[in-house]
Amino acid sequence: MFKLKVVTVHEEYGNFDVDRLSILTSDGVITMLSNHMDYITPVENGVMTLKFKDSTTRFAVSKGLFTFKDNQASLLVDTIEAEDEIDVERAERAKKRAEERILRKESHDEIERGELALKRSLVRLLLKEGK
Numbered sequence: 001m002f003k004l005k006v007v008t009v010h011e012e013y014g015n016f017d018v019d020r021l022s023i024l025t026s027d028g029v030i031t032m033l034s035n036h037m038d039y040i041t042p043v044e045n046g047v048m049t050l051k052f053k054d055s056t057t058r059f060a061v062s063k064g065l066f067t068f069k070d071n072q073a074s075l076l077v078d079t080i081e082a083e084d085e086i087d088v089e090r091a092e093r094a095k096k097r098a099e100e101r102i103l104r105k106e107s108h109d110e111i112e113r114g115e116l117a118l119k120r121s122l123v124r125l126l127l128k129e130g131k
Contacts, residue, residue, distance in 0.1 A: 002034045002071040004050070006080060013080050020051035021073065023066060032068055039068040043077060045119040047127055058083045060123045063116075079120065086124045095121035 004021060006013040022031045024046030032039070043064040050057050064077030098121055101114030 001053075002032070002036075002068075002073055004073040004075065006075045006077070008076075008080055009078055016050060017052070018050050018073070019053060021048065023048040023061065023075075025066065032073065034071055036068055038070075039066075041066050043075065045116070045123050047123060048075075048080075058127055060086060060120070060127045062120055062123075081124065083127050086128050088125065088128050091121045091124040091128070095125065 001017050001019055004016045004018045006016070020031060020033055022029055024044045025041040026044060027041065029046075030039075030041065043061060043066050045062050046060075048059045048061045050059070060079075060081045060083075061075070062078040062080070064075060066076075067074045094117060098114045098118035102111055102118065105111060
């Protein structure tokens with residue numbers, strides 16, 4: 001078991017005692033167990049799975065940074081939502097707004113913001129669909 005601290009740009013989301021963590025990084029999905037070697041990696045928009053002694057919980061996470069040292073892990077992300085916190089209707093509306101933003105092609109920055117918002121909404125929807 002190891003300690004995981006999750007922090008967003010707005011708040012400390014939570015502290016967890018975790019048996020196993022799986023998360024999407026720039027190198028693909030990684031899985032961390034207790035006593036892993038020191039590790040630091042960028043995190044991509046995707047699903048994070050935490051395995052506890054008697055349960056498993058999945059989260060939609062946005063881009064960020066993951067570190068692991070001496071059985072202490074830190075996850076710094078823009079946003080995180082547990083599967084049961086996701087509002088499907090809100091995610092559908094966000095997806096539609098993001099698609100519209102991309103199609104307007106107002107500027108490179110707007111297209112990039114739209115693409116990031118689209119990725120976040122798709123992760124939320126896929127997580128709620130159980131994928």
